[in-house]
Amino acid sequence: MQIKVARLRETLEMVKPVVPRKPTLPVLKNVLIQNGQMFATDLESMVVLNLPTSDGACLLPFSDVMKLIQYIPGNDDLSIERKRGKLTMSWSDGSVTYDAEDPKTFPQVPELKPELQGTLEGDSLMEALSAAVTYCATEESRPVLTGVAVNLGDVIEIFAGDGFRMAYQALPQPFSGESKIIIPGKSVSLLAFLWNKLPREVDAAPGTLIDLITAKQKLDLMLSEGKAVIQIGRTKVLINLIQGSPPDWWAIIGKDPAPIKIEMLASEMERAVRRVQPVASNGNGAIRLVWDENTMNVSAKTESQEIKVAVGMLSAEGGPGKVAINGTYLTQYLQLKQGVITIGVKPDSAPVAFKHRSSPLVLIMPMKVEW
Structure with missing residues (x-):
């Protein structure tokens, strides 16, 4: 079996996410090359890639081979031979030998009959x-x-x-x-x-x-x-x-529209949230949002600290209100967003809805805090 080093390197990079670092079965630390294809699996997913320059069948120890070919010129031809329980790989100025496992021990692609496609x-x-x-x-x-x-x-x-x-x-x-x-x-x-x-x-x-x-x-x-x-x-x-x-x-999303609807710039809210987040992290993690017709106060407090930042709103329907949300969840949602976000608030303990352009509707459960 012969293949260009660059081609093998590119193909191995593609299957890297599916090769387990600590496999439940030792054979899964390998990738299978067989019939012009490369196979890799973690038993949850299997990737099958075309490798038309290859023939025969062998198992390559993924980690060892990846480390090796980093230092071999990409235009070199790599010869791979499995013989008498050994796997030998050779190139223009060197070679390496590994213990060879039987390709038949690698999980096979199941024959599936389409039910829906x-x-x-x-x-x-x-x-x-x-x-x-x-x-x-x-x-x-x-x-x-x-x-x-x-x-x-x-x-x-x-x-x-x-x-x-x-x-x-x-x-x-x-x-x-x-x-x-x-x-x-x-x-x-x-x-x-x-x-x-x-x-x-x-x-x-x-x-x-x-x-x-x-x-x-x-x-x-x-x-x-x-x-x-x-x-x-x-x-x-x-x-x-x-x-x-x-x-x-x-049932979680609900079919009724939120009675309170707020629109504001995502970047301005993110800056305010990041300013108060360190204080929230020192407490129970809650960031408090309190608003009237024009302004939202973003705050957090502990027994020894309190911080509040005012943010202008573009619009607010449904009157003043307040809600507390986990600061980490809020920060993760807001990061890298630009433009207008819409916040929908329902009474009691209903989740708070966030919408930004064509991205998914996101709901976050509110936190119970002492106001």
Whole structure:
């Protein structure tokens, strides 16, 4: 088997997120090269990449090979040979030998019969999934909250939440059938990585360079036996979907509009929140928002400290009010946003809604504080 060092390096970089650092099975520290393809998996997701210059079958120890080829010129030809339990890699001025594992011990790609499949506009879908994954739970006590819920149908609905925050976005593109799936958060991050790194392949009619750049990239989605297979160009990603029933997201969002609606500049609110955040962190983490018709006071306090910053509002409907929100959640939401944000507040302990342009609707549970 022969391959250019640069080609092998580029392909290994693509599968890096899915090769586990501490694998549950020792064989997973390897990548499989077989029949002109490279395979890598963490048992939750598997990536299959074309590697047409390769033939035969072998397992490469991912970490060792990545470290090695950093220092070999990219235009060198790398020869790979598996023989008598040893794997030998040689190039123009050197060689290395590793213990070789049997390729048959690597998890194989399952044969799946499509239950539902279709093509989707990938740019908006990946943007929405990437935005939602930050709201997934990281604790495994409720597995359904560690993934992004996707409702497929006439409209694609995307939900994610950790019990304290949630995000929702609807994409006006239909799928070929109806289904509700939960994609693991790690798999969403993997898809986003590949989407940004892989060469763009678009079905664009001949035109200007601008037409080619702005053309939308498609992806193919197939569902079968609790798995999703996503095809991005010539790269395939197999994902074991999370089984179970997610929360009733619409019961959390609510159908009635918020009686209090505030509009203000995101950058000005972010500056105010960051000024008071250190004090909030020294206390219970709460940032207090108190507003009248024209001004919002952003504050935080502890037994020995108190800070308050006034921020002008663009508009306010529903009269004066107050609410306390976790400062870390608020800071994370506001960062890097420009332009107008809308804040919706309902009475009692209902979540506070935040909306910014075309980004997802975000709800954050309020905190109970002494006013």
